[in-house]
Amino acid sequence: MGIQTEVQMHKSKVLFISCSDPRLRPWNERKMAELGGPREVDPIIIPGPIPLLASRDFSTKFVTAWVVKLWTLHGFTRVVLTSHEDCGAVGGSEKFNGPKAEETVHREWLRQASAKLRKLLPQVTEFETIYVPLSEMMADPQD
Numbered sequence: 705m706g707i708q709t710e711v712q713m714h715k716s717k718v719l720f721i722s723c724s725d726p727r728l729r730p731w732n733e734r735k736m737a738e739l740g741g742p743r744e745v746d747p748i749i750i751p752g753p754i755p756l757l758a759s760r761d762f763s764t765k766f767v768t769a770w771v772v773k774l775w776t777l778h779g780f781t782r783v784v785l786t787s788h789e790d791c792g793a794v795g796g797s798e799k800f801n802g803p804k805a806e807e808t809v810h811r812e813w814l815r816q817a818s819a820k821l822r823k824l825l826p827q828v829t830e831f832e833t834i835y836v837p838l839s840e841m842m843a844d845p846q847d
Contacts (some may be wrong), residue, residue, distance in 0.1 A: 709800055714775075714778065715746045715778055715779050715780075716743070716745060716746045716779075716780050717722070717739075717740055717745070717780055717781060717782060718739045718740060718744060718745045718746070718760075718776040718782045718784060719740060719745075719746045719774055719782070719783045719784070719828075720735070720736055720745050720746065720748070720749075720769065720778045720784045720786075720819075721747075721748045721754070721757075721771075721783070721785050721786065722747070722749050722753065722786040722788075723736075723749070723750070723751060723752055723753060723786070723788055723791055723793065724750055725751075725788070725792065725841075727838075727841050728786075728788055728836065728841050730841075731840060731841050731843075732747075732749060734752055735784070735786070735834075739784065743763050744773045746778055746780055747767055748771070748774070750767070750798070751792070751793040752791055752792075752794055753767055753785075753817075754786070754787040754810070754813045754814055754817050755787075755793065755794050755813050756793075757785075757816070757817035757820055758812075758816035758817045758819070758820070759771040763776070763792055764820070768820070768821075768824060769827070771821060772824070772825075775825055777829075777833070780828065781827075781830060782827050782828065782830040782831070782832070783815055783818075783821055783825075783828055783830070783831050783832070784832045784834065785817055785818055785831070785832070785833045785834070786815050786822075786833075786834045786835075786836055787811075787813055787833075787834075787836070788810075788835070788836040788837075788838075788841060789806060789807070789810070789836065789837045789838045789841070790795075790838055791804070791810075799836055803837075807835055807837075810835050811813075811833070814833035814834075814835065817833075818831045820835055
């Protein structure tokens with residue numbers, strides 16, 4: 705089922721998928737720098753991308769189309785998927801029955817999203833999933 709096409713243009717090493725929540729922006733920037741910076745990382749930063757990828761409705765196609773296009777253009781070999789606590793795209797923390805339940809649901813969405821992308825892009829050799837608690841999102845990198 706994977707995409708079979710030649711990679712075009714320049715290469716990047718990593719596809720980074722994360723939420724556009726402005727509280728997460730400093731964390732996203734630090735993580736992308738760790739992964740190699742703008743010349744090595746293709747970012748998809750939109751509201752709630754992991755629940756969208758994990759879903760079974762039309763919204764999945766919205767995100768996977770971007771993933772396929774970026775792979776076709778840049779041939780990344782690693783995917784980093786992030787989801788975070790208190791994501792407004794899914795109703796925030798209030799939607800869950802406590803922090804542990806929230807983390808469990810996010811980790812399941814990360815697992816489902818990763819499995820979907822592994823099937824779609826068997827050429828990609830490395831997948832990493834990260835759940836980001838509020839304490840990490842809000843941490844001052846100078847501390």
